[in-house]
Amino acid sequence: MIVAFRENVEGVLLACKELIDHPDIVLISAKDRDEVKAKMEFSGPDDITLLGFRGAADTTGIVRVLFGRQAQKIFRRDPDIEGYISLVLRHRSSRPVELVRFLCSCRDNAELLYSGKGAIAKKYYDIMRDVSRSYHRLCMFARPFPVNGVLSVKVDSPHRIGDLFCRWLARKNPDLPVSVIEGDIAWIGNGGHVGLEHFAKIPSSSAGSLEFSSKIDEVDDMWDIYYDSQVIHKRRNKKHAKQLQPKESASMSRMSERDRYKVERGIVSCTLDNFIPEKEV
Amino acid sequence: MTLMERMRVLSEGTKYDSCNQSAVCHAFGPDGRCIQLYKTLMTNACSGECTYCPNRCGRDALRATLSPEEIVRITWSFYRRNTIEGLFLSSGVIGDAERTAEQQLEVARLLRSQGFTGYIHIRVMPGTPKYLLEQIADCANKFGVNAETTSSVNYSEICPNFDYQSDVLQRLQWTRDLIKIKRREAGFGGRVIGANDTQFVVGALQESDREIIGTVDSFMDRYELRRPYFMSFDPVPSTPLENNDPSPLWREVRLYQTSYLLKDYGLRASDLDPVLDDNGFLFDADPKMLLASCSPEMFPVDINSAGRDALLRVPGIGPVGADRIIRSRPVSSEKELSRMGVVLARARPFIEINGKKQTNLFSFAGVGA
Numbered sequence: 001m002i003v004a005f006r007e008n009v010e011g012v013l014l015a016c017k018e019l020i021d022h023p024d025i026v027l028i029s030a031k032d033r034d035e036v037k038a039k040m041e042f043s044g045p046d047d048i049t050l051l052g053f054r055g056a057a058d059t060t061g062i063v064r065v066l067f068g069r070q071a072q073k074i075f076r077r078d079p080d081i082e083g084y085i086s087l088v089l090r091h092r093s094s095r096p097v098e099l100v101r102f103l104c105s106c107r108d109n110a111e112l113l114y115s116g117k118g119a120i121a122k123k124y125y126d127i128m129r130d131v132s133r134s135y136h137r138l139c140m141f142a143r144p145f146p147v148n149g150v151l152s153v154k155v156d157s158p159h160r161i162g163d164l165f166c167r168w169l170a171r172k173n174p175d176l177p178v179s180v181i182e183g184d185i186a187w188i189g190n191g192g193h194v195g196l197e198h199f200a201k202i203p204s205s206s207a208g209s210l211e212f213s214s215k216i217d218e219v220d221d222m223w224d225i226y227y228d229s230q231v232i233h234k235r236r237n238k239k240h241a242k243q244l245q246p247k248e249s250a251s252m253s254r255m256s257e258r259d260r261y262k263v264e265r266g267i268v269s270c271t272l273d274n275f276i277p278e279k280e281v
Numbered sequence: 282m283t284l285m286e287r288m289r290v291l292s293e294g295t296k297y298d299s300c301n302q303s304a305v306c307h308a309f310g311p312d313g314r315c316i317q318l319y320k321t322l323m324t325n326a327c328s329g330e331c332t333y334c335p336n337r338c339g340r341d342a343l344r345a346t347l348s349p350e351e352i353v354r355i356t357w358s359f360y361r362r363n364t365i366e367g368l369f370l371s372s373g374v375i376g377d378a379e380r381t382a383e384q385q386l387e388v389a390r391l392l393r394s395q396g397f398t399g400y401i402h403i404r405v406m407p408g409t410p411k412y413l414l415e416q417i418a419d420c421a422n423k424f425g426v427n428a429e430t431t432s433s434v435n436y437s438e439i440c441p442n443f444d445y446q447s448d449v450l451q452r453l454q455w456t457r458d459l460i461k462i463k464r465r466e467a468g469f470g471g472r473v474i475g476a477n478d479t480q481f482v483v484g485a486l487q488e489s490d491r492e493i494i495g496t497v498d499s500f501m502d503r504y505e506l507r508r509p510y511f512m513s514f515d516p517v518p519s520t521p522l523e524n525n526d527p528s529p530l531w532r533e534v535r536l537y538q539t540s541y542l543l544k545d546y547g548l549r550a551s552d553l554d555p556v557l558d559d560n561g562f563l564f565d566a567d568p569k570m571l572l573a574s575c576s577p578e579m580f581p582v583d584i585n586s587a588g589r590d591a592l593l594r595v596p597g598i599g600p601v602g603a604d605r606i607i608r609s610r611p612v613s614s615e616k617e618l619s620r621m622g623v624v625l626a627r628a629r630p631f632i633e634i635n636g637k638k639q640t641n642l643f644s645f646a647g648v649g650a
Binding site for chain 1: 285288289292293295296315316317319320355358359360361362363364366396399530605608609617620621
């Protein structure tokens with residue numbers, strides 16, 4: 001029997017349940033029904049069981065069935081099992097079928113997901129942390145601009161976390177519509193303010209009116225003044241500052257790029273004004 | 282002065298409070314993320330006469346003030362651009378503590394009324410009335426008063442305008458009680474209420490590290506202090522302490538390390554006696570490493586059978602690492618330990634895995650066990 005499951009948390013958990021009940025099934029994954037069709041062109045549609053493509057499943061219930069009591073997480077701030085699956089699926093090199101098999105191998109022992117013991121457990125834990133770190137970096141270093149009343153930002157993450165970040169930005173600014181453009185997709189949060197659904201996905205070409213400003217405005221200047229005012233040269237802990245403002249942050253926005261430059265090179269205390277006699281300044 | 286100039290002056294006034302010496306002040310959000318804060322004074326025109334402070338009244342310095350509306354505007358500008366996720370608001374004393382707290386409360390109220398959902402930390406002045414603390418607790422995520430030092434006698438020497446017992450300790454107790462009440466309130470509008478915190482100025486007086494550690498320990502018991510901050514004293518020209526020596530920065534670092542031993546490792550102040558010199562001062566060395574070196578009979582610790590307390594005594598193993606080890610047993614190699622976040626370079630001399638341990642000079646020479 002062939003089981004096609006949707007590449008989301010529900011689909012993965014339903015596939016796990018199915019695989020445990022019928023260990024001989026062949027699993028395939030797809031983003032939507034069209035992809036299932038494309039993958040199954042060689043076979044009759046009657047042979048396939050579809051999981052996770054319609055309705056909402058009780059994911060919490062399935063997690064309880066699969067893993068018993070929720071495992072005590074190995075690290076306090078790791079996500080729960082559903083969050084873990086969601087993050088892994090967003091990774092650029094995520095392989096959902098392999099993930100399903102791994103989750104089944106951790107049946108009744110969810111701690112294995114977080115322990116990193118064994119090559120495959122380590123691989124998935126690292127994948128989860130990798131996506132989680134990228135998301136946290138976006139939250140920390142993406143700098144949206146208000147454009148035509150919409151708080152807009154273009155993100156360029158290797159993982160599919162645009163929607164996650166958009167939801168976070170929308171929660172942070174509940175009184176404004178927000179737009180996160182990720183490749184050819186634009187995620188709109190708080191869409192009710194502009195006549196859309198609360199959370200919507202539209203082609204980025206439709207969000208063309210959201211021109212991105214690259215010029216430096218008053219807030220940029222104000223931030224520079226504030227940032228510079230906080231530095232105590234003799235107390236600078238460059239190593240720590242680099243951890244808080246990692247190299248990757250520089251590509252996320254111009255402001256972060258400037259902040260990262262200051263972490264690397266320090267803040268110049270000497271400007272051209274220093275070379276002009278005082279009366280001319 | 283323009284708004285930008287005043288903002289710069291008042292932000293500079295807070296930079297010495299920075300605990301991480303990186304750049305912009307940080308806090309940690311409830312989800313564990315590190316968040317940046319806009320940290321500012323409302324005014325540096327202070328009516329207090331604290332002997333170490335650059336903002337003390339009568340000192341010849343550039344004075345500036347930001348109105349509540351201006352602070353709100355700057356905070357929103359940074360917040361919208363996602364450069365910050367919260368505000369840390371302190372101030373010089375504007376006439377008296379009550380008036381200052383009213384102004385601080387005004388900032389928090391304005392922000393909340395405009396839909397600000399970010400983090401607000403208010404550093405209230407000693408002597409802030411209880412009714413204002415209660416109102417601040419309704420708007421802020423965190424608030425607290427600086428203790429600055431360890432005793433009434435010391436306090437009267439550096440902060441002559443306030444009384445340690447009533448203006449500081451009483452406020453720490455009220456803060457603790459208010460935090461408890463707020464945490465009991467269901468949901469509290471989705472906001473997180475931070476634990477009690479305070480700050481000490483290190484090195485302005487002759488107080489020893491033993492006194493500071495003892496005070497922190499007793500504050501943790503009495504006021505449920507979670508996080509003490511330490512600020513190294515740096516003499517400021519035109520202040521009464523201008524001729525005193527600056528406190529070495531390493532002392533601040535070592536005090537932070539000992540505070541973590543109290544907070545996260547369950548040690549008491551008396552447990553730290555071995556890491557203090559005869560005068561009660563810390564050495565410039567990792568206190569946990571010193572503690573371990575002072576008790577060689579407790580090591581090596583068997584990774585696969587030791588209890589949590591024994592694991593926590595090992596340098597390089599923290600509370601998270603100890604929990605990971607216990608849940609992941611049996612541990613068969615150093616590589617596994619490293620994956621769990623154990624700092625092997627520190628831990629190696631103090632641990633044993635499946636009977637294997639690092640040779641030390643004594644066993645190499647055939648001395649001892």
